[in-house]
Amino acid sequence: GNSVTQMEGPVTLSEEAFLTINCTYTATGYPSLFWYVQYPGEGLQLLLKATKADDKGSNKGFEATYRKETTSFHLEKGSVQVSDSAVYFCALRGPLRDSGGSNYKLTFGKGTLLTVNP
Amino acid sequence: NAGVMQNPRHLVRRRGQEARLRCSPMKGHSHVYWYRQLPEEGLKFMVYLQKENIIDESGMPKERFSAEFPKEGPSILRIQQVVRGDSAAYFCASSPSGIHEQYFGPGTRLTVT
Numbered sequence: 001g002n003s004v005t006q007m008e009g010p011v012t013l014s015e016e017a018f019l020t021i022n023c024t025y026t027a028t029g030y031p032s033l034f035w036y037v038q039y040p041g042e043g044l045q046l047l048l049k050a051t052k053a054d055d056k057g058s059n060k061g062f063e064a065t066y067r068k069e070t071t072s073f074h075l076e077k078g079s080v081q082v083s084d085s086a087v088y089f090c091a092l093r094g095p096l097r098d099s100g101g102s103n104y105k106l107t108f109g110k111g112t113l114l115t116v117n118p
Numbered sequence: 119n120a121g122v123m124q125n126p127r128h129l130v131r132r133r134g135q136e137a138r139l140r141c142s143p144m145k146g147h148s149h150v151y152w153y154r155q156l157p158e159e160g161l162k163f164m165v166y167l168q169k170e171n172i173i174d175e176s177g178m179p180k181e182r183f184s185a186e187f188p189k190e191g192p193s194i195l196r197i198q199q200v201v202r203g204d205s206a207a208y209f210c211a212s213s214p215s216g217i218h219e220q221y222f223g224p225g226t227r228l229t230v231t
Contacts, residue, residue: 041224044211104216
């Protein structure tokens, strides 16, 4: 079955530091890959996504590249801010043509808590 | 356009009681998904519903758990005779169709004492 493994936290950085949160996956075919962010007290929000190999998703200064050869989708940001403090989840969804539910079920990693200090 | 609403946000139940969690999808969304997050775990799929239909309940425990999404009103996740192991955050998501992006609610944190 599908699975997602992401870097365990917590991660604590100073403002303007470089951020990497590693994410690797196991899936058949070409899944769609996502990063969600959960700010304190709120629901999960889609941060960025990529639907095919070599695609780069980007949003709010965050980037992640879909690497089929290494089955990875690492999240990066060049200069973090205090407001980026949140829990980050890597997730995948099976290809749309797949049957059996993998094309609508999201499979999540355990989440990584990021704290950015001023 | 209001987002996905879930209530209550926090729910405390004693062992053996029933828990009812409500989810109102975004306007125009007729597809609802429930996920559960156990402590130290990622979100796990439980059930996928469309209006008046359960499409996929493969992630739901076979006993004590049920879900519905009636023609009118919110989707309900019902847990009968709760046990301590049911303590978790329950998230609802909605989408306009099964292949579109899922929008998540803030979750209901269930504590069983």
